[in-house]
Each structure stands twice: as C-alpha cells, then as structure tokens.
Amino acid sequence: MTQSAQPAARPEPPSAGLPDPGGFDPAAAAARATEAILADTLRGTARGVVVDSPPGAGKSTLVVRAARELAAAGEPLMIVAQTNAQVDDLADRLATADPELPVGRLHGSDSPPDPALRRHPSIAASTSVAELRDRPVVIATAAKWAYVRDTEPWRHAIVDEAYQMRSDALLQVAGLFERALFVGDPGQLDPFSVVGAEQWAGLSWDPSASAVVTLLAHNPDLPQHRLPVSWRLPATAAPLVSRAFYPYTPFCSGTGPGERRLAFGVKGDGGGLDRVLDEAAESGWGLLELPPRHTPRTDPEAVRAVARLVRRLLERGGTTWSAPGPGPAPLTASRIAVGTAHRDQAAAVRAALAEAGVDGVAVDTANRLQGREFDVTVVLHPLSGRPDATAFHLETGRLCVLASRHRHACLVVCRAGVPELLDEHPSSEPVRLGVTVKFPDGWEANHAVLAHLAEHRIRWTL
Amino acid sequence: MQTLARAEAVAAGRAVPAATVRHTHLGERPVVLVPLTTAGEAGAPLGAMVGTDRDEPTLLVVPQPLDRELRFGFFAGLASVLLPVLAEYADDTEVEPATRNREETELCADAPQIVVPNTAALEYVRLVGRSTRFLRTVEDPDAPHPVPVPVPLLGRWLTHYAERARTPGSALLLALTSVLTRHWTTGQSAMEDQHLGALLAWIDPPAGLDGPAGAARAQTGRGPDGLLLSPPAGPATDPVFDNRVLAPALTRYDRARAAGDGPATAGAEAEVRRLVASQLRPTWDDVWRGLDLLRALPEGGHVAERWKRDRWSFTGHRDRVRAGEPPQPKRDDAVTAAQKLAGRETAQARLMAQEALDDPLAMAARRLGGEAFAGTVTGVEMAYSEGRRPMPRPLVTLATPDLPQAEPGAKAYRAVPGARSAQTAALVSVLPLDAGGAEDGAGEGPGPAWSVTVRLTGGMGSGRTPKEGSVPEPGAAVAFTLFEHDPRGGPALPEAELTPWTHGGPPGAATGAPGPADSPDPVTPEDYL
Numbered sequence: 001m002t003q004s005a006q007p008a009a010r011p012e013p014p015s016a017g018l019p020d021p022g023g024f025d026p027a028a029a030a031a032r033a034t035e036a037i038l039a040d041t042l043r044g045t046a047r048g049v050v051v052d053s054p055p056g057a058g059k060s061t062l063v064v065r066a067a068r069e070l071a072a073a074g075e076p077l078m079i080v081a082q083t084n085a086q087v088d089d090l091a092d093r094l095a096t097a098d099p100e101l102p103v104g105r106l107h108g109s110d111s112p113p114d115p116a117l118r119r120h121p122s123i124a125a126s127t128s129v130a131e132l133r134d135r136p137v138v139i140a141t142a143a144k145w146a147y148v149r150d151t152e153p154w155r156h157a158i159v160d161e162a163y164q165m166r167s168d169a170l171l172q173v174a175g176l177f178e179r180a181l182f183v184g185d186p187g188q189l190d191p192f193s194v195v196g197a198e199q200w201a202g203l204s205w206d207p208s209a210s211a212v213v214t215l216l217a218h219n220p221d222l223p224q225h226r227l228p229v230s231w232r233l234p235a236t237a238a239p240l241v242s243r244a245f246y247p248y249t250p251f252c253s254g255t256g257p258g259e260r261r262l263a264f265g266v267k268g269d270g271g272g273l274d275r276v277l278d279e280a281a282e283s284g285w286g287l288l289e290l291p292p293r294h295t296p297r298t299d300p301e302a303v304r305a306v307a308r309l310v311r312r313l314l315e316r317g318g319t320t321w322s323a324p325g326p327g328p329a330p331l332t333a334s335r336i337a338v339g340t341a342h343r344d345q346a347a348a349v350r351a352a353l354a355e356a357g358v359d360g361v362a363v364d365t366a367n368r369l370q371g372r373e374f375d376v377t378v379v380l381h382p383l384s385g386r387p388d389a390t391a392f393h394l395e396t397g398r399l400c401v402l403a404s405r406h407r408h409a410c411l412v413v414c415r416a417g418v419p420e421l422l423d424e425h426p427s428s429e430p431v432r433l434g435v436t437v438k439f440p441d442g443w444e445a446n447h448a449v450l451a452h453l454a455e456h457r458i459r460w461t462l
Numbered sequence: 463m464q465t466l467a468r469a470e471a472v473a474a475g476r477a478v479p480a481a482t483v484r485h486t487h488l489g490e491r492p493v494v495l496v497p498l499t500t501a502g503e504a505g506a507p508l509g510a511m512v513g514t515d516r517d518e519p520t521l522l523v524v525p526q527p528l529d530r531e532l533r534f535g536f537f538a539g540l541a542s543v544l545l546p547v548l549a550e551y552a553d554d555t556e557v558e559p560a561t562r563n564r565e566e567t568e569l570c571a572d573a574p575q576i577v578v579p580n581t582a583a584l585e586y587v588r589l590v591g592r593s594t595r596f597l598r599t600v601e602d603p604d605a606p607h608p609v610p611v612p613v614p615l616l617g618r619w620l621t622h623y624a625e626r627a628r629t630p631g632s633a634l635l636l637a638l639t640s641v642l643t644r645h646w647t648t649g650q651s652a653m654e655d656q657h658l659g660a661l662l663a664w665i666d667p668p669a670g671l672d673g674p675a676g677a678a679r680a681q682t683g684r685g686p687d688g689l690l691l692s693p694p695a696g697p698a699t700d701p702v703f704d705n706r707v708l709a710p711a712l713t714r715y716d717r718a719r720a721a722g723d724g725p726a727t728a729g730a731e732a733e734v735r736r737l738v739a740s741q742l743r744p745t746w747d748d749v750w751r752g753l754d755l756l757r758a759l760p761e762g763g764h765v766a767e768r769w770k771r772d773r774w775s776f777t778g779h780r781d782r783v784r785a786g787e788p789p790q791p792k793r794d795d796a797v798t799a800a801q802k803l804a805g806r807e808t809a810q811a812r813l814m815a816q817e818a819l820d821d822p823l824a825m826a827a828r829r830l831g832g833e834a835f836a837g838t839v840t841g842v843e844m845a846y847s848e849g850r851r852p853m854p855r856p857l858v859t860l861a862t863p864d865l866p867q868a869e870p871g872a873k874a875y876r877a878v879p880g881a882r883s884a885q886t887a888a889l890v891s892v893l894p895l896d897a898g899g900a901e902d903g904a905g906e907g908p909g910p911a912w913s914v915t916v917r918l919t920g921g922m923g924s925g926r927t928p929k930e931g932s933v934p935e936p937g938a939a940v941a942f943t944l945f946e947h948d949p950r951g952g953p954a955l956p957e958a959e960l961t962p963w964t965h966g967g968p969p970g971a972a973t974g975a976p977g978p979a980d981s982p983d984p985v986t987p988e989d990y991l
Contacts, residue, residue, distance in 0.1 A: 143952070146952060146953040147953045167800070167965070168799075168800035168803060168804065168955075170964055170965070171796060171797065171800050171955060171956070171962065171964070171965050172800075172952075172953060172955055174962030174963070174964040175956050175960060175962050180964075193803060193807060194807055194810050194811075195628075195630060195803070195806040195807055195809075196628070197803055199628070199794075200794065200799050200803075203793060203794075203799065204966065205795075205799060205800075205965045206799070207796070207800040207802075207803040207804075208803060211964075214964065214965060215964045217966075218963070218965060218967075219963070219964070343832075343867065344831070344832070344867075347865075347867050
C-alpha cells in the first residue's frame with residue numbers, strides 16, 4: 001500500500017479534543033461524560049438528549065444507569081430498542097443490576113421473550129401494555145411500541161440504538177413519550193429500505209433516514225454528548241477504528257498497550273495460518289491474503305481459509321488476559337465470531353466449519369453482529385474477490401461493524417488486489433440537496449483500514 | 463440466476479425467458495404514450511404519440527418547443543386525449559360488498575392503463591404532472607400565463623399515475639422496458655436494456671439477425687441519410703436528427719411565423735409534424751409489439767389481485783378529484799411519506815411472495831437463496847400438541863435438493879390448494895441425506911441432498927383429526943417457503959395533525975421561519991451575470 005493511494009485532499013481530522021494517551025485517565029473521562037449525560041437527562045430542560053457512542057463504549061451500561069436513576073427519581077420510563085435480542089439483553093442487564101426494580105417486558109404474541117429472563121422475578125412479561133403500566137420501567141422493541149395506542153404518554157423514554165432506527169419508526173412511537181434520551185453508534189450500519197426512497201431525500205423527515213438525523217434536523221439545539229472511551233476495543237484497535245470511522249469524534253481505548261494479551265499454548269508451526277495468528281496475537285490485527293482472483297460471492301477457497309483459520313485458532317489453545325479483569329481465561333469457541341457481508345457467505349462458512357468439526361463459533365453478517373462482542377473475530381473482507389465495489393460493499397458501517405467487534409484481535413481474510421479495486425471504483429453516489437454528507441465515506445475508510453492491515457499481512461495459498 | 467441467464471442469452475444469441483407467466487396486468491385497451499422532448503430544455507415537449515388504437519395514434523407536435531403558448535397547447539391536446547378515457551373508466555363502477563373493516567363501497571370496474579416505452583419516459587410523465595398540476599387556468603383572471611382549463615387536472619392525474627408507479631407490483635403506469643426485462647433476460651447490460659429497440663431485438667430478433675446483431679442495428683444502425691434506422695424511444699431525441707433535420711425545419715417555421723405568412727407557417731408546421739412523427743412512429747410500433755409479446759404469456763395467478771389494488775388506487779384518486787380536494791402537495795409531509803414507504807415495503811414483500819407462488823422460475827431463485835424448499839414427502843408422523851385439547855401437529859419429512867437457510871423453529875408456509883391462507887409450519891430439522899438416497903436422482907441434475915422435517919402447525923381445521931387433504935401424503939410433491947405468502951402492513955401511523963416534536967410537529971404549524979426548502983433561493987450576484 002503506497003501513500004499515493006490516499007486521496008490528495010484528505011481533510012485532516014481536528015486534533016482538538018483527542019485524548020492525550022499520556023497521563024490521561026480514560027475512566028475519569030468516561031465518568032465525566034456519563035455525569036454530564038445524566039445531568040441533562042434528569043435535570044435538563046431540552047426534550048431530547050443525544051449520545052453518540054463508539055463501539056464498546058459502555059452504551060448499555062449507560063442505558064442501565066440512566067434507567068435506574070430515572071426510576072429512582074420516580075419518573076415512569078419506557079425503553080425502546082430495535083430487536084428482540086437487544087430488548088432481552090437490556091432487560092437482563094437491568095434486572096441483574098437492580099433486582100428490586102420492577103421491569104415490564106412488552107412483547108408481541110409471536111415473539112415471546114427469551115426464557116432465560118424467567119430467572120429474574122422482577123421482570124414481568126406481557127403482550128398488553130395495560131398490564132405493565134404500573135411498572136416503573138417498560139421495555140419493548142420499536143415495532144411493538146408502534147402498536148401501543150390510547151395511553152397516557154410516558155414522562156421519559158430511552159431510545160437505544162437510535163442510529164439504527166428508521167425515522168418512520170420513530171414517528172410511530174414518538175407520541176408515546178414527552179422527553180427522551182437517544183443513544184446510539186453513528187458509525188454502524190445505517191437503516192435501509194427494500195424499496196427506493198429517493199423521492200424524499202433531502203426532506204428533514206425522510207422516512208428512510210436514521211431517527212437521529214430527523215430528530216436533529218428538527219431540533220438542532222438538543223444537547224449532544226459522546227462517550228470518549230471504548231472499553232471493548234484494545235489499545236491496538238481503538239486508534240485505527242477511531243481514525244478510519246470517527247475522524248471528527250475521536251475516542252481512545254480504555255485499556256493501555258499491553259494490558260490485553262493473547263497467547264497460544266501451542267507454538268506456531270511456521271505455516272501461513274500460524275504466522276497470521278501470531279501476528280494478530282502480537283499486534284491485534286492480522287491479514288491473511290489469498291492470491292488475487294475474481295470469485296463468486298461464496299469464494300470456496302476463502303471460505304475454506306476462514307474455516308481452517310478458526311480451527312487452528314482453537315487447536316492452538318489461546319489464552320486471554322483482559323485487564324482490568326482478573327487472571328487469564330481460555331479462548332473458547334463461544335468467544336470467537338466470523339463476520340461476513342452476505343448471508344450466503346455466512347451460510348457457506350457455517351457449513352465449512354461444521355465440516356471441519358468446529359462447533360459453537362458465531363457466524364453471521366455484519367447486520368446481525370451489530371452490538372455484539374467477542375475476544376477474537378475472523379472477517380471475510382466484503383470486497384474480497386469482487387470485480388466491482390458497489391455502495392453496499394463500500395458502506396462505511398459494514399466495515400466498521402466487522403472491524404470493531406473484538407476485545408483482543410481481528411483477523412481478516414481477503415484476496416489480494418482490493419486497494420486496486422478501490423482505486424478503480426471511486427464512490428459515485430449521487431449528491432442530493434439537503435442531505436448531510438456522511439463522513440468518512442466508505443471508500444476512504446476502506447483504504448485507511450487496508451493500509452493498516454497491510455502492515456500485518458501474511459500471504460498464503462491454500 | 464440473473465447472471466447465469468445473461469450468460470445463456472449471450473450463448474444463444476437471443477433473450478431467454480425469466481418468467482413462465484406474465485406478472486403484470488395488461489389492460490384490454492391500454493393507452494400508449496410515447497413522448498419526445500426538446501434537447502437542452504428540460505421538460506419542454508417536442509411531441510407525442512398517444513392513443514388506444516395502434517393503427518390510429520393521435521399525434522401531438524409542438525412546432526416551436528420554446529414557445530410557452532404552444533407548449534400549453536400540447537398539454538391541452540394531451541388532456542383532450544387522456545381525460546375522456548379517464549372519465550369513461552371513472553363512471554363504470556361496480557359495488558364492492560362490505561367487509562368487517564369497511565362499508566359497502568363503489569369501485570371502478572376497470573382502470574385505464576398507460577404504457578410508456580421506458581423509465582425515462584415514466585420520469586417525464588412525472589415531470590409533466592409536477593409542472594402542470596399547479597398551473598392557473600384561463601378561468602383565473604389574475605393568472606399571468608393562464609393555461610387551458612383541463613391542463614391542471616391532467617397534471618393531477620399524471621402525478622397520481624407516476625406516484626402509483628413507485629409502488630412495486632402496480633400496473634397503472636408501465637414502463638415497457640421494465641416489464642419486458644422482468645420477463646426476459648438478454649445478453650446485454652441492464653443499462654442497454656433501457657433501449658427499447660435493442661431489447662426487442664434480443665427478445666424477438668428481426669428476420670435474418672440474431673439478438674446481438676439486431677440490438678447493434680437498433681442502437682447504432684444509420685440509414686444513408688445519416689439518421690438512426692431505429693430512432694431512440696425517447697424522450698430524448700437523436701442529436702443527428704436534431705441538428706440536421708429538425709433545427710432547419712424549426713427555423714423555417716419561425717421565419718414564416720415572424721413574417722406573418724400564414725400558408726408558409728402552416729406548411730412549415732406540417733413539415734415539423736411529419737419529421738417528429740417519423741421519429742415517434744417506430745417506437746409507437748415497438749411498444750405495441752412489446753405488448754403483443756407479453757400478451758402471449760399466460761397471466762400469473764395473483765395478477766388480478768394486484769390489479770384490483772390499482773383499481774382501488776384509481777377509484778381513490780377519482781373520489782379526491784370529485785370531492786374538490788386541492789392538487790397533491792409539492793412535498794409529502796412526514797406522516798404521508800412514512801405511510802407511502804410502509805405501503806411500498808409491504809407491496810414489495812407481497813409482490814416477491816406472489817411472484818414466487820405464481821412462477822416456478824421465481825420460486826427457483828428463492829429456493830437457491832435458501833428461502834424456500836421443495837421436494838417429495840418421505841414420511842409423515844402423527845403427533846399432537848400438549849395441552850387440554852391436543853391438536854394435530856404432524857411431522858412431515860421431505861427429501862429436497864434445497865438447503866433452507868434458517869434455524870430450527872423458523873416459521874414455514876405452504877400453499878394448500880383450495881385453502882384461503884397458507885398452511886403454517888415450523889422447521890424442525892435439516893439433515894444431510896445419506897449418499898444412497900442421492901443416487902436416485904443421479905444423471906438428471908442434482909438429486910435430493912437434504913432431509914428436512916417440519917411440524918405442521920395450522921391449516922388443518924379445528925378437529926382432533928386433520929381436515930382431509932390438509933396433511934400431505936408420502937410421495938406427494940410439496941413446497942414450503944420461509945417467507946409469508948400474504949405479508950401485512952405494520953401498525954397505523956399517527957394522524958398528520960399529531961406529528962410528534964421529533965418530526966417537526968404538525969405540518970403547517972408555523973413553529974418559526976419556514977424551512978429552507980420553502981423559501982425561494984436568495985438572490986446572489988451570480989444571478990445577474
């Protein structure tokens with residue numbers, strides 16, 4: 001990767017506000033941010049508060065804390081999340097953090113809550129909001145809230161993953177609350193629609209836009225906060241993710257260099273797979289580069305490479321040290337994930353893993369890995385083997401999700417030639433009047449990530 | 463599948479079918495509209511051929527496209543063709559019986575269908591609608607540039623048609639190239655498929671030529687006079703035609719008109735009409751030929767159901783016009799936009815499901831994608847649900863070449879002949895079939911490779927024994943889909959007056975200055991350059 005591949009007129013991200021790693025206390029910075037958010041939420045006058053949170057910055061912790069404090073202040077609260085899994089997870093965290101707090105879990109008749117929630121006596125589940133109305137906290141998906149009618153509005157709401165919520169979904173539920181705390185990660189995948197919505201592009205209430213975009217377009221004076229520290233991403237990953245995907249809102253890692261460690265019980269045999277594993281254990285990143293070739297989406301060689309890499313990763317018996325957590329922990333299959341761009345790729349990897357006798361590794365697309373966390377991730381690069389770079393594959397959020405799920409190391413499997421492919425396909429999305437241009441664009445973010453990965457590259461042939 | 467079909471089309475030298483049935487409603491008497499615009503002047507019409515009779519199109523020509531009066535005359539001419547047709551259908555109604563959610567309602571028995579050559583022409587229809595629906599007519603004494611009375615009404619109808627065309631599966635306003643490419647796959651790119659002449663050459667090559675040669679001739683073949691043998695289907699014209707032929711004719715017309723020479727003006731106008739007609743007629747004939755090709759396909763099972771929705775749409779707009787409602791607003795408000803988007807998403811899901819159910823080729827794509835599986839029943843094991851009243855929940859196992867991409871527990875659906883809604887089932891297990899079973903199908907494509915078991919959960923009546931015919935017998939061919947057959951829309955949106963604060967509050971409630979989009983652009987020094 002040469003410098004010339006970088007765009008010439010690249011705007012320099014402002015360095016002001018970038019936390020200084022030396023003498024900087026991430027815990028204190030995060031605590032200050034949280035206090036400011038809670039002050040605005042509990043005692044502020046604005047109807048809404050927006051919180052931008054980079055990957056793993058303690059968003060859920062913030063939601064739980066805000067919910068508890070609002071409940072303690074006697075303010076009835078509704079929580080809106082986007083998927084049933086997110087709702088179950090939040091309910092579980094709330095009940096674990098405060099077993100005394102009565103929580104209502106509102107759900108659809110077709111989607112009963114996770115049976116695991118039954119171990120919390122403080123959670124009551126129902127399909128009818130009337131049965132839960134007396135509980136201080138009621139939690140449901142946006143889709144379920146949209147069916148709630150004819151009820152007194154709640155004083156407060158927390159909208160989780162607000163950047164993944166579509167504007168029309170917010171329109172359906174916004175009548176249910178008076179004030180709201182919107183929490184989300186602006187760098188992840190934008191909501192989308194299966195039908196064209198160009199006709200509304202540029203309107204402040206474009207129904208296919210993100211809820212936060214609409215909210216801020218109509219209420220530009222709302223207080224906006226951001227969480228400055230990623231507790232998930234290791235010191236090796238936070239600078240790259242911050243630079244590539246959040247150039248104007250930098251954040252840092254909550255752990256210092258060397259505090260997170262990954263080591264293998266079995267020494268490397270010098271083969272390509274082992275060398276890339278050692279590289280990733282050492283530096284947090286590894287790129288396994290296959291020979292250049294145009295392939296179908298479910299590139300059989302790349303899929304096999306992913307499967308063998310995962311198997312080798314497990315065979316070598318990894319151990320992780322996660323400061324500030326206690327002692328070493330074994331790296332098990334449940335702590336590993338494989339991320340792909342397409343569902344058929346995920347299916348192919350799943351089949352290859354089953355064939356290789358590997359069980360328990362999460363394999364999914366970027367859309368479904370959003371919000372989840374693992375120790376090590378193996379990523380099949382979205383542009384690997386492609387003859388073209390479409391807007392789908394270039395989408396900033398897709399790469400950002402894939403490159404920010406890990407606590408220790410991220411391994412990327414990719415065919416050679418992606419930088420050249422990018423140079424042949426500069427992004428050509430039409431610019432629309434009235435639409436805020438999103439920075440950075442996927443093209444540039446892809447280049448930034450590839451340039452970094454090139455330093456951790458191991459060439460390999462099956 | 464598309465890529466494979468394109469490769470097959472290249473190898474065969476002609477288009478290959480992409481559908482076994484016709485997925486689009488075709489009216490008995492569609493209105494065909496072929497518009498042409500003036501180069502360099504967005505929205506200025508040059509002429510059009512319009513009508514319901516393929517042998518006698520109405521030709522409308524603007525002899526000087528830059529003249530506003532003549533342009534309004536063109537719109538009035540278009541209105542005089544289209545509005546009588548619309549009125550005729552609007553008066554022919556039937557009564558739709560009352561249902562649980564609706565009183566007895568009047569519904570137009572049929573709706574006029576407009577067919578344009580390509581998506582660019584469809585965009586042009588939208589543009590004409592937008593530019594004419596707010597115009598003030600000669601009935602308004604203060605109007606600075608009054609237009610003939612029916613023009614704004616035409617604009618409202620065209621706007622409605624163009625807006626309806628954005629709904630997946632609707633057929634009120636069709637772009638012929640889109641319909642043709644849904645039913646045939648050519649060996650050229652999607653971009654090239656927008657050229658109606660080339661597309662038709664691939665589907666139905668002219669005598670003595672194959673698809674690629676016919677398409678090349680349609681795209682670039684020029685006669686001895688330098689003009690294209692097959693003029694572009696518009697709305698843009700061939701620049702060579704513009705420069706060599708049309709421009710001199712327009713100049714002659716201008717000169718004669720300026721001189722006040724009546725006979726010479728009429729002669730020059732007739733010449734422009736002849737020239738424009740020469741560009742329109744081949745496309746006009748192509749559109750009808752394309753419709754003939756489509757008519758040869760049998761209509762898909764759900765097409766009539768979708769057309770009924772179009773009839774509702776037509777009836778609804780008729781009622782709004784009759785009730786004296788104002789024209790459609792310039793921009794949708796937040797609630798309307800969200801409603802439209804939700805409606806279209808439902809329509810898209812419904813269209814995809816219905817096409818798959820109507821057409822084995824469409825279903826094949828879904829099966830390849832792991833969204834459906836079809837095969838032969840190998841075993842049925844009776845089982846019952848637990849509870850006070852045990853219900854039949856039989857386990858059905860089938861051998862299939864398809865690998866469903868879903869976790870156990872996922873919902874599956876099966877179309878049962880004669881049943882009103884799909885039978886529901888839950889996926890139980892997906893196991894690889896042992897090699898012995900796969901050999902039966904050897905030689906004739908891939909044999910069954912998977913043994914899929916589902917538990918039927920509905921559609922068997924309310925008795926303790928399943929209704930007759932509701933549980934498939936061993937040996938029967940069945941198909942399950944993992945998508946719903948009749949997806950429903952989501953919850954209702956708030957009323958526009960209750961638009962929440964997050965979306966700017968109710969429309970019209972002036973919370974401050976009008977939005978930037980509503981105020982005119984500020985005048986800058988560049989405006990006077």
